[in-house]
Amino acid sequence: GVTGKETDPSTTSSPDTDNRVKLLLVVACALIDSDNRVLVAQRPEGKALAGLWEFPGGKLEAGERPEPALIRELSEELGITVKEACLAPLTFASYAYPDFHLLMPLYICRRWEGTAISREGQALKWVRAGKLSQLAMPPADEPLIPHLIDLLGA
Numbered sequence: 149g150v151t152g153k154e155t156d157p158s159t160t161s162s163p164d165t166d167n168r169v170k171l172l173l174v175v176a177c178a179l180i181d182s183d184n185r186v187l188v189a190q191r192p193e194g195k196a197l198a199g200l201w202e203f204p205g206g207k208l209e210a211g212e213r214p215e216p217a218l219i220r221e222l223s224e225e226l227g228i229t230v231k232e233a234c235l236a237p238l239t240f241a242s243y244a245y246p247d248f249h250l251l252m253p254l255y256i257c258r259r260w261e262g263t264a265i266s267r268e269g270q271a272l273k274w275v276r277a278g279k280l281s282q283l284a285m286p287p288a289d290e291p292l293i294p295h296l297i298d299l300l301g302a
């Protein structure tokens with residue numbers, strides 16, 4: 149550097165260039181039914197953000213592409229089968245939680261096989277986009293609501 153001192157990136161920190169912040173990659177889906185309602189799932193007791201309503205999805209495994217990760221999560225959590233061609237990206241959530249930065253693409257899906265049921269103890273409900281803001285949601289998910297209202301109406 150300018151001072152001639154060694155610059156070790158692991159000990160150099162500036163708010164703009166700190167690349168040590170943990171990036172958590174999560175993928176989520178707005179399932180939309182024939183009545184234009186969206187499925188939300190309530191995070192169970194014992195998990196982080198328990199009781200909050202979220203769009204179903206979950207963490208990417210190492211090296212996993214977003215669409216297969218979402219297809220896997222929707223099968224595990226809801227027992228439905230989704231084809232990759234039926235997933236369309238809508239927007240991203242990006243939110244700095246205290247311990248990590250969450251980056252979460254939100255897909256929409258109108259076609260799947262099977263009926264969504266709770267396979268992990270989470271409560272489920274179908275709601276109009278315009279009613280989503282009345283639910284307690286994780287702060288990362290809330291900014292997604294206007295995008296769904298634009299798409300589906302209130």
Ligand code: C5P
Pocket residue numbers: 172174176195196197202203204205206207245250286287288289
């Ligand atoms: O669902 P899981 O606990 O694996 O998600 C990891 C973290 O991602 C949660 O603790 C939460 O902070 C965040 N998350 C979120 N909105 C979602 C899903 C996850 O903010 N829809």
